[in-house]
Amino acid sequence: MEVFVVSLLNGLVYGMLLFMLASGLTLIFSMMGVLNFAHASAYMLGAYLAYTLSLYVGFWIALILAPILCGLMGAAIEMWGLRRVHKNGHIAELLYTFGLVLIIEKVVQMTWGLIAVPYRIPSGLDFALFDLWGTDFPAYRGFMLLISALMFLSIWLGLTRTRIGLVIQAALTHPDMVGALGHNVPRVFTIVFAAGTALAGLAGVIGGNYRVTEPSMAFSMGPIVFVVVVFGGLGSLTGCFIASILMGMIQTFAVVLDYSLADLLAVFGFIVTKATPGSEFLMVTLPRIAALLPFILLVLILVLRPRGLMGTRDT
Amino acid sequence: MSMSANAAGAMTASSFLRRHWVWLAMLALMLVLPWAFYDHDRGRHSGFAVTLLSEMALMSIFALSYNMLMGQAGLLSFGHAVLFGVGAFFVAHTLNFIKASGLPIPVELMPLVGGIGGLVCGVITGYVATKQRATAFAMITLGVGELLTAAALMFMTFFGGEGGITTNRAIDTSILGIAYTKPIQVYYLLVFWAMIAAVLMYLQTQTPLGRMANATRDNFERTQFVGYDPQVIRYWQYILSGFFAGIAGGMYCLVYEIVTFDTLAAVKSANALLATYIGGAIGFIGPIMGAVLVVGMQSGISLYTSSWLLYLGVIFILMVIYAPGGLLGLIAMHIPIARMGRLGELAVPYARVFVPTLIMTVGFVLFVELATHQTINAAQGKKFSLLGFAPNPGGTVVWVAAIVAMIAGALWLRHAGRGFMAKWNALMEDAKAQGIVV
Numbered sequence: 001m002e003v004f005v006v007s008l009l010n011g012l013v014y015g016m017l018l019f020m021l022a023s024g025l026t027l028i029f030s031m032m033g034v035l036n037f038a039h040a041s042a043y044m045l046g047a048y049l050a051y052t053l054s055l056y057v058g059f060w061i062a063l064i065l066a067p068i069l070c071g072l073m074g075a076a077i078e079m080w081g082l083r084r085v086h087k088n089g090h091i092a093e094l095l096y097t098f099g100l101v102l103i104i105e106k107v108v109q110m111t112w113g114l115i116a117v118p119y120r121i122p123s124g125l126d127f128a129l130f131d132l133w134g135t136d137f138p139a140y141r142g143f144m145l146l147i148s149a150l151m152f153l154s155i156w157l158g159l160t161r162t163r164i165g166l167v168i169q170a171a172l173t174h175p176d177m178v179g180a181l182g183h184n185v186p187r188v189f190t191i192v193f194a195a196g197t198a199l200a201g202l203a204g205v206i207g208g209n210y211r212v213t214e215p216s217m218a219f220s221m222g223p224i225v226f227v228v229v230v231f232g233g234l235g236s237l238t239g240c241f242i243a244s245i246l247m248g249m250i251q252t253f254a255v256v257l258d259y260s261l262a263d264l265l266a267v268f269g270f271i272v273t274k275a276t277p278g279s280e281f282l283m284v285t286l287p288r289i290a291a292l293l294p295f296i297l298l299v300l301i302l303v304l305r306p307r308g309l310m311g312t313r314d315t
Numbered sequence: 316m317s318m319s320a321n322a323a324g325a326m327t328a329s330s331f332l333r334r335h336w337v338w339l340a341m342l343a344l345m346l347v348l349p350w351a352f353y354d355h356d357r358g359r360h361s362g363f364a365v366t367l368l369s370e371m372a373l374m375s376i377f378a379l380s381y382n383m384l385m386g387q388a389g390l391l392s393f394g395h396a397v398l399f400g401v402g403a404f405f406v407a408h409t410l411n412f413i414k415a416s417g418l419p420i421p422v423e424l425m426p427l428v429g430g431i432g433g434l435v436c437g438v439i440t441g442y443v444a445t446k447q448r449a450t451a452f453a454m455i456t457l458g459v460g461e462l463l464t465a466a467a468l469m470f471m472t473f474f475g476g477e478g479g480i481t482t483n484r485a486i487d488t489s490i491l492g493i494a495y496t497k498p499i500q501v502y503y504l505l506v507f508w509a510m511i512a513a514v515l516m517y518l519q520t521q522t523p524l525g526r527m528a529n530a531t532r533d534n535f536e537r538t539q540f541v542g543y544d545p546q547v548i549r550y551w552q553y554i555l556s557g558f559f560a561g562i563a564g565g566m567y568c569l570v571y572e573i574v575t576f577d578t579l580a581a582v583k584s585a586n587a588l589l590a591t592y593i594g595g596a597i598g599f600i601g602p603i604m605g606a607v608l609v610v611g612m613q614s615g616i617s618l619y620t621s622s623w624l625l626y627l628g629v630i631f632i633l634m635v636i637y638a639p640g641g642l643l644g645l646i647a648m649h650i651p652i653a654r655m656g657r658l659g660e661l662a663v664p665y666a667r668v669f670v671p672t673l674i675m676t677v678g679f680v681l682f683v684e685l686a687t688h689q690t691i692n693a694a695q696g697k698k699f700s701l702l703g704f705a706p707n708p709g710g711t712v713v714w715v716a717a718i719v720a721m722i723a724g725a726l727w728l729r730h731a732g733r734g735f736m737a738k739w740n741a742l743m744e745d746a747k748a749q750g751i752v753v
Contacts, residue, residue, distance in 0.1 A: 035450055081636070088639045090450065091391050095592060096635045098585075102628035110622065110686045223461055230454055284469060292465045298458035302451050303443055 002133040007252050013141045015248025016148035017210070019241055020203035021221070022228040023155060024196025026240040029229055030172045032189055034082065034093045038100040039200050040222035042070045045104065046201030047208025047217065048112055051119035059122035067201040074197025078190045101218065109215045116214035144206050151199065155237070168192060227294040231301050233308025243309055247294060254290035337600070338514065345372065345506045349499055363614075365498040366570065371610045372502075372509045373566040374590060378602035379516050380559035381587040386596035387525060388552045389532030390445075391453045394460025395560060395587050397440060398433040400579030401463075402561025404473060405432025406568040407480040414486045421490040426508040426565035433561015434554060441553035445546060448535065452549075460584055467576035479575030482568065498570075505566050512562050517599055519555060528552045586613075589627060593634055595641025604642050622687050626680075651746040660742065664735045671731050675724025681717040 025039045046066050053062035077100065085096045121140045128136035159165040171178040171188055179185040211217070224247065232243035261282045265271075301308060332339070345368075352364035377399055384390040406429045413420050440463075444455045467474035474480070485496045493500050519525050530538045531545040538545050568574050577583065586609060594605020609627065616623040638645050652658050689709075707713070746752045 033450075035454070081632075084636050088635075091389070092635055092639055094391065094450070094453065095588075096632065098588075099628050099632040099635060102585075102624060103632065106622060106625035106628065110625070110683065110690055113690045223457065226454060226457065281470070288469060289465075292462055292469075295458040295462040295465070299443055299455055299462065302455045302458070303446050306447060306451050 002135070003256055005132060006135055006137075007256050008249070009137065009141070011249035011252035012245065013144050013210075013248070014252060015245035016145060016152075017203055017207045018225065018228050018248055019244035020148050020151060020207075021200050021225045022232065022240050022244050023152075023237060024199040025225055025229050026232060026234075026237060027168070027172070027192050028196045030234045030236075031168070031175060031192055032082075032093075033090055034097065035226070035229075036193075036196075037094065037097040037222065038077070038104060039097075039196070040218040040225055041101050041104040042074065042197045042200035043204040043207065043221055044108060044213075044215070044218040045073070046070050046204025047119060047213040048108055048117065048204075049201070050205040050208060051112075051117050051213055054119070054122075059124075063202075063205055066205045067198040070201025070204070071194040071198030075190055075194035077197075078193040082193075083186065101222070105215055105218060112215075114215060116212050119209045119213040121209050140210065144210060147202070147206055151202065152241070155199075159237070164188070164191065224294050227298040230298060231308055233310045236308070236310040239308055239310030247297075250293055250297075251290055254293055255287045257286045260285040338510075341603075342506075342510055345509070346503075349502060359497075360499045362498055365502050367610065367614050369498065369502050369505050369566070369570045370614065371607050372505045373563045373570065374586070374606040374610050375603045376509050376512050376566065377560055377563035377587050378590040378594065378606040379513060379599075380556045380563060381591045382596055382599075382602045383516065383519070383528075383552060383556040383559065385588070385591055386598075386601070387520065387532065388528040388549060390448065390549065390553070391588075392444075392456040392584070393453055393581070393588070394440075394444075394456035394458075394463075394584055395556075396581070396583030397456075397460050397463050397579050398436050398557040398560035399564040399567070399583060399587075400467075400574070400576075401436035402429035402433035402564025403568040403574040403578045404480060404564075405429055405435075405561070406565040407482040407574045408473070410482040410484060410486060410568070411480070413488060414483060419488055421488050422484060422486060422495055422569075423490060423504060425484075425569055426505075426512075426562045429565020429568065430558045430562040433564060434558040436561070437554040437557020441550055441557065445549035445553050448531075448545070448549065457581075460579070460581055464576055464580045467579055474576060475574075477576070479573055479577075481573045484569050484572055495569075501569050504569065508562060508566060512559055513603075516559055520599060524548065524551055524555075589631055591641075593631060593641055595643025595645075597640045597647070598643045601641050601643035608642070620684060620687070621691065622683050625683060651751045652742050654751050655742075655746055655749060657742060657745075661738065664738045667731045668728065668735050671724045671727035673724075674720050675728055678717050678720025678722075678724055681713065682721060685714060685717060 021039065021043055025036060028034060028036050028039070049066040049069055050059070050062040053065050057065070081096060081100075082093055085092045121138075125140045125143050127139050129139040129142045130137050159169055167178060167183050167188055168191075171183075171185060175185060178188075208217070228243045228247050229240065231247070232239035232241070261284075265282065348368055349360050349365055352361040353359075354361055377395075380398075381392070381395050384392050384395070406425045409420070409428045410422075410425065412418075440456075440459050444452055444459060447455060468476055484501065485494055487494065489495065493504075495501055495504070527538065527543055527548050530541075530543070531548050535545055538548070564578065567578065590605035590609040591602045592605065593608060594603065595601030612623050612627055616626065620626075634641060640647065649658065649661075652661065743752065
């Protein structure tokens with residue numbers, strides 16, 4: 001029970017972090033058809049910028065400034081880069097963002113070095129929020145949940161209650177029609193791109209000190225976010241939310257459940273030993289394949305249901 | 316009678332030369348190049364140069380196999396290295412098996428064994444990946460690539476975990492009686508297989524399958540109306556591409572005699588993508604040019620700087636924005652002007668653009684190297700120097716000089732670029748007027 005509740009909470013924290021990254025990417029991907037590889041790079045930049053800013057102005061101002069800087073970078077990428085490449089088709093756009101990943105990673109290494117930077121949880125939040133069967137639940141995780149919940153609420157209100165939100169929603173499913181109705185679709189694209197990148201930056205600010213701030217963090221996070229977006233389905237924030245939480249739970253629970261196929265077979269009376277054919281495969285435990293699970297899900301969903309969990313059209 | 320037969324023979328020989336001179340020149344170049352790096356004092360080839368040339372040969376084949384998907388079928392793969400790596404592992408195990416069992420299987424056939432490995436892997440992963448096209452295909456290949464890389468660290472028997480599988484190519488089963496102890500011997504074996512693989516891949520572009528792959532790339536729906544199943548075409552194209560990627564993997568195993576999970580990983584796939592795109596996916600020879608450039612940068616420039624990947628990334632981005640046809644596309648753009656015989660008129664405009672480009676590049680490189688030095692190299696106790704130029708990296712002057720050169724160069728280039736474009740457009744107008752370009 002104890003393990004279950006703690007894992008549930010940790011899964012929720014991780015899932016909400018994923019959602020913060022994936023929600024922006026889903027909007028960008030659905031509207032513009034561009035799978036933005038550099039999205040996780042914005043997450044990394046957010047963490048690094050927050051680290052540097054917090055040295056000078058403190059964590060709380062960095063929490064606001066770093067995402068804004070990331071958003072500005074996103075707007076610049078969209079206006080001066082993606083729009084130019086757009087005429088060469090989707091593949092060129094994909095490759096453009098792919099090139100950005102390489103450059104941003106090297107720039108980060110150039111500026112902050114090859115090893116992780118000591119970006120730490122602010123001392124004001126470094127206490128135990130409550131106690132679960134003797135295990136402390138850090139206040140910072142509660143803070144992360146709060147931030148992501150606030151963000152979820154504001155996205156939801158923004159998309160359903162504001163004029164620009166309605167235009168964005170319409171552009172998700174019928175981008176051409178929205179343009180035909182006289183809305184400035186390119187400007188909407190820029191806004192969504194900038195907002196999405198800012199959200200990724202925010203995820204970096206609060207995720208960077210929860211996990212590790214290092215140059216490979218974009219590379220390790222990127223593919224997982226893709227999985228979430230594709231799994232949730234194009235054009236659906238709800239799907240994206242469910243997929244994020246699901247992925248967070250799967251990843252967290254897979255680490256604590258120390259079982260293998262051999263254990264399952266043992267229940268039915270088959271004892272797997274080293275001599276059994278395929279024993280290497282059967283004896284792999286769940287925590288060891290935890291990192292594999294998202295990709296297995298990705299391949300399965302793309303083959304069996306390309307539109308994802310709640311998507312409105314095929315990937 | 317015999318005279319006319321001789322004449323006919325001479326005719327076909329000369330027409331053969333005229334039609335295939337590019338291939339023959341390439342073969343001759345590959346055969347001769349190691350001798351340019353021959354050390355007469357020590358009586359042997361430069362090991363670095365031979366390994367570099369071998370890497371270029373195998374990366375060319377890998378990039379060509381990648382282009383079978385990207386250029387020919389319009390399929391963007393992010394997990395192509397899986398096919399390469401599985402081919403390499405197949406060869407490593409086969410070599411070890413031959414050595415252990417004493418079966419007389421010649422070493423010369425190893426690239427073919429790699430090809431079979433790639434083919435098998437292509438049949439399996441392709442079945443999943445080619446069910447979709449476009450972005451979904453790219454995502455599946457990304458997933459498969461990550462999946463197999465992670466699995467490689469997990470399953471020790473086939474992939475050897477972190478340490479990989481080591482092997483030995485000098486197992487004395489050569490049909491030619493060559494020991495393969497020297498890198499140059501392996502290089503010539505690689506040249507042989509690279510030529511065969513390249514010619515086969517070229518011929519494949521002429522087959523109905525190759526043509527239909529182009530059709531699915533250009534007009535996916537129409538292909539279906541003509542009565543073909545695009546999924547079947549994609550699948551076959553993927554399998555064949557896997558075969559050639561596997562050959563490249565087999566070559567890799569012969570050169571390095573160790574295969575680790577890196578050969579399957581995303582970085583390797585990215586290399587194929589970069590090489591193919593920078594070289595130009597629009598023509599057959601593009602990926603070869605790209606592979607030579609990428610390997611050259613990887614091995615040559617990386618001796619001087621750790622930021623070579625940044626430079627490669629910048630070149631790649633510039634290519635994506637300004638030259639979607641890659642190097643080959645840039646060359647092809649000049650063909651109409653060359654046909655008019657007015658290429659010389661571009662010399663002065665080019666020179667005018669070249670100077671600011673050089674200033675900007677020098678400024679950029681200086682800036683990057685200074686920054687890299689301050690954050691990374693200084694901690695490792697290295698001294699700063701750039702092509703023999705060694706300023707104090709902490710000084711303000713060099714930093715200002717770098718930034719000024721970068722900005723001034725960029726502004727000047729923008730100005731000079733306008734003049735260049737005006738001349739270029741005028742020439743293109745003339746070409747249109749003469750009916751050379753439509």
